[in-house]
Structures are given as structure tokens and as C-alpha cells.
Amino acid sequence: MSFKSVTREVGGVIVIDMEGRITLGEGSNLLRDLIAEKLDAGHKQIVMNLAGINYIDSTGLGELVSSYRHVKSQGGELKLLNLNKKVSDLLQVTKLYTVFDVHSNESQAVASFHS
């Protein structure tokens, strides 16, 4: 399934619901454009809801890292929500768990920006 996303605003935080694959040429470019668009619009608190993401390759992981760096460089924060086992395993193997603030509950993820 190709990459799709829907953006919502919850308590002043942008939540991006994603589904499909984040791979080279299939999601990674769209993700980059989406984050740039949100930052340009002044949204600096972003949650990526990965519940519907069933596949990420190393390029997709690189895009998550690049998004993290981009948001951080603008003084914002990027957090991850609802990782399935495959994505969670990828973050463990690559040690990206040490970089990202990862949540399994949306309310807690949103509240964490205000704590």
C-alpha cells in the first residue's frame, strides 16, 4: 500500500496519521514535503502516528531522522506514536529509540509537549 497521511490538530499539536510504506520513492519524499509544509505554517509541535505504517526501509528511517532534525532546528519537537512491532524493532536495531520520544497513547503524547 502506498503512503497516505491525514493531519489533525489536537490541543495545539499537529498529529499526522500515516499509513502504508515509508521507503525510497514511496513515502519518503511526501513525508519531507509534509513536515516542511507544517513548519512553514508555524506548527512546531508534531506527532507522527505510525499506527498504519506497515513497512519502513533504511531510507524511510533516514527520513524520520531528517524530519526530527528539521523540526528541532526550527525550535520544535517531533514525537512518534503507535509503533507496530516491525517498526519498533527497526528503531531498536538502529538505536533510534535513543533519539525519539515514543508514545503508545495519543493523549499522553499530546500532553507531553505541555509538561
Add this chain to the structure above:
Amino acid sequence: MPSKPQRIEIVLETLIESIALAEDVGVRVAVAGGFDEDDQYKIGLAVHEAVMNAFQYGNREQRERKIYVVFELYPEKLVIHVTDQGTGFRLADVPDPRTDENVLGDSGRGVLLMRAFMDEFDVLVSATGGAEVVMSKRCRRQISQAS
């Protein structure tokens, strides 16, 4: 005497579509070899990463160059070769993306994932000077039957 493997060879153009195509063939070979669902995914991702490397870095996205993928299916394991027509690379030159200085970098995750998901992994220099990724996965079904 070791049994002769079933051998499947595919030759791909250097196209982005070739990555998913090779991954799909890898998963089908893994299914035929009796690998469980978790290993089918790992083998598919390893093939995806190797062909993506060949597409981007080896063949530098030049369509006329070829990517050769060979699957050798033995009763106890699957061996995969992915060869490009580039100038090769040394594993020692690939940064470890898990270190503090590289964790926010852009390089090394593909090799790391192939290493993590396969039992054996190496990069050789092919006869034409390109990179030849060689990796293998033992079939747990065969191991459990033998024990």
C-alpha cells in the same frame, strides 16, 4: 555430499521499481524455502536494502547498468547474492549509525539492517569490480526438524 541448491537468477534494470520487485521475489523464495513469516519479512527487507544500495550507490541510478540477484536455496539455508556494476565499496568504510556521532546521520542503516536480519553478511568485489553483497539465512524449520 552437500546437496545442489535450487538456483534462481534475476537481472534487473537500475530502476526504482526493481527494488520492490526483487524484494517480492525474495519473499516468494523464502516462502518456498519454508521460512516463517518473520523470516520472510527479514529476508525481503534485506533484499530490498541490497538492491536499493545497488540502485543508488553502486549503479548510481543509471538505467542501462544491471543489478544481478541470485538466490541459492539449500535445504538448511538461503544464500543471496546482489551484484552491481559500480566500483564497489569496503564495509570498513561504512559508518556505524548506532554511535552517538552518527545516530542522527544519513549513512550506514541499510548495511546495519542487512547484518541484523541475516545470519551471515559480507560485501565482496565482483569480477567486474562492482560490489557483491553475499548474505545467508538459516531455515529454522530445518534446524528444528534436525534437533
